[in-house]
Amino acid sequence: MERLRDLDEAGVLQRVLPLYGAAGPAVAVGPGDDAAVIATPSGSVVATTDGMVRGRDWRDEWSSGHDVGVKVAVQNIADVAAVGAVPTGLLVALVADPALEVAWARDLAAGIAEAARDAGAAVVGGDLSSGPPGVVVVTVTALGDLQGREPVLRSGARPGDVVAVCGSLGHSGGGLALLLRSGPSALEWAGAGLVRYHLAPRPPWESGPLAAAAGASALVDVSDGLATDLGHIARASGVRVDLDGTVLREELAAGPLTEALGAQEAWNQVLTGGEEHSLVACFPAGTDVRALPGERWRVIGRVAEAGPDGPVVTVDGAVTHARGWDHFTPP
Amino acid sequence: MERLRDLDEAGVLQRVLPLYGAAGPAVAVGPGDDAAVIATPSGSVVATTDGMVRGRDWRDEWSSGHDVGVKVAVQNIADVAAVGAVPTGLLVALVADPALEVAWARDLAAGIAEAARDAGAAVVGGDLSSGPPGVVVVTVTALGDLQGREPVLRSGARPGDVVAVCGSLGHSGGGLALLLRSGPSALEWAGAGLVRYHLAPRPPWESGPLAAAAGASALVDVSDGLATDLGHIARASGVRVDLDGTVLREELAAGPLTEALGAQEAWNQVLTGGEEHSLVACFPAGTDVRALPGERWRVIGRVAEAGPDGPVVTVDGAVTHARGWDHFTPP
Secondary structure (H helix, E strand, C coil), X not given: CCEHHHCCHHHHHHHHHHHHCCCCCCEEECECECCEEEECCCCEEEEEEEEEEECCCECCCCCCHHHHHHHHHHHHHHHHHCCCCEEEEEEEEEEECCCCEHHHHHHHHHHHHHHHHHHCCEEEEEEEEECCCCCEEEEEEEEEECCCCCCCCHHHCCCCCEEXXXXXCCHHHHHHHHHHHHHHHHHHCCCHHHHHHHXXXXXXXXXXXXXXXXXXXEEEECXXXXXXXXXXXXXXXXXXXXXXXXHHHHXXXXXXXXXXXXXXXXXXXXXXXXXXXXXXXXXXXXXXXXXXXXXXXXXXXXXXXXXXXXCCEEECCEECCCCCCCCCCCC | CCEHHHCCXXXXXXXXXXXHCCCCCCEEECECECCEEEECCCCEEEEEEEEXXXXXXXXXXXXXXXXXXXXXXXXXXXXXXXXXXXXXXXXXXXXXXXXXXXXXXXXXXXXXXXXXXXXXXXXXXXXXXXXXXXXXXXXXXXXXXXXXXXCCCHHHCCCCCEEEEECCCCHHHHHHHHHHHHHHHHHHCCCHHHHHHHHCCCCCCCHHHHHHHCXXXXXXXXXXXXXXXXXXXXXXXXXXXXXXXXXXXXXXXXXXXXXXXXXXXXXXXXXXXXXXXXXXXXXXXXXXXXXXXXXXXXXXXXXXXXXXXXXXXXXXXXXXXXXXXXXXXXX
16 A cells, blocks of 8 residues: 655655646646746635644544545635635645555545535645654645625624525534444434535535625624624624524424434534534625525524624524534533 | 643634734735635735644754744745745644643744744734644745736746855755754854754745846745755756856855854755755846845856756756655655
């Protein structure tokens, strides 16, 4: 079995770079020089970075290299979409134990390439470093273009706005719960769809720029959990976000999530499940979100003036203290 | 002693983000939203990524968090300069054992901030993840602007060009050799300047865009060692690079390097020492490199047609097989 240490850096790159394919018209200089050069026709560039760590963000028993590649790319692509931009380029930094199998690194690259292609972005550069025994860290930076629009930030929500979600909620967290309970055999059961979503999510990121074009006032992707991420919007905008528990239960917790986990845990995952990367946006009152192009948006609540409780998130009128994922204070 | 695990992510960010200071006019959206937005007035963005790993790229006995911050920022800034661009923004991804001291993370941020300020760039975003016991990985992405110029690549060298270097050679490698021999006590000896340069280099990156403006045909920073990096230019350009051993000995190996290491090892470090991040450029014949603004350039050789040996690097007429650093095939 070929391992990274059996090759030199050039040898590893020779096996990995072809998987990233052609660069596309926006890429003036791709991998291989000191830095890449990407066109930014609208006069600004969107940039974000996010990484995954073996044993923390994935387990080799559950995730293939391809899964990890898709997921780390998607996390970054979703962040670009969550300010209303379209992704243009990705940079990939891999730190790996030299004992890592070359096949795994190729699989990782294939997953990143697949997600990038799907999003219309090119892999434009990267870095390869050796790490301590057992360590694999993949850090991706995504670049994006606003196509002439203003970025849609967390701070733009206004009282009266409707709150809507595009994509699923709780599927990634539900899949993780099933994996923690049953290991990879969970892939053969009722919750297989949730597990697959946890391993290699495919949120509707195309809807980020579409929401921006339709006048969204605030936008995030669900990284830490619906309640936590809407809490970010509430605080940044100085507003209260009132969620409708009935809609969340009937339209988002029902179906595969409740079938696999039961009603109580499904509900918990809808409110707190992270790594979903679906989009949550606020739109000015009167926006008909059902008329938006692309994937369906569901109205799940409304923005109000911050009351005596401050900039909080409520569900059916009660302040929620539901907490999502925190890297340094695991649940 | 406060450690990362004593805080939540927000608490860590609260202690670190203020160190990065104000964002500057090019930054439309800084840290705190899903992604940053940076102005790109000349219609393209330069991007590069490079990381450092505890125990591989630094040792805590030798390097402070501040040193690591300066060095990882400088590596990226030098890559931006090495295509002829000026740095505009940095993104910082930190993967750390939750037992890491908060003071170290703050020190790291202070070092990154210092190098960024010095280069006129802002820290615009980042990511914070927990890692396995003992692991600390810092990955920086640097963005840059070409100010309307074309990028200067490795592939532009032409027969007849002069080859010139701006900054020192071998100081970082020499400093590392002293540390490996004597540990931190090396900082009290003759080679202290080399050791300091190894820990926190300050190459003349401002000369990258100046060289581009002056018509440089090819440009790199010395990351892997002079011979290896000029080998990249030779292969990418399909040329031979002929170096003048006398100039290299008299102008670059002499002085502190020879005093600390002796003539033989000084010479070896000049040819193969990595992580120097000085700039090496090719300029069209007739360019008076001594007239260039900024830090002094020294002519160290000339570009020739590739002969029977192919696109190689020679020193005083003999093909050099000197090899620099390779992450997966350490010397």
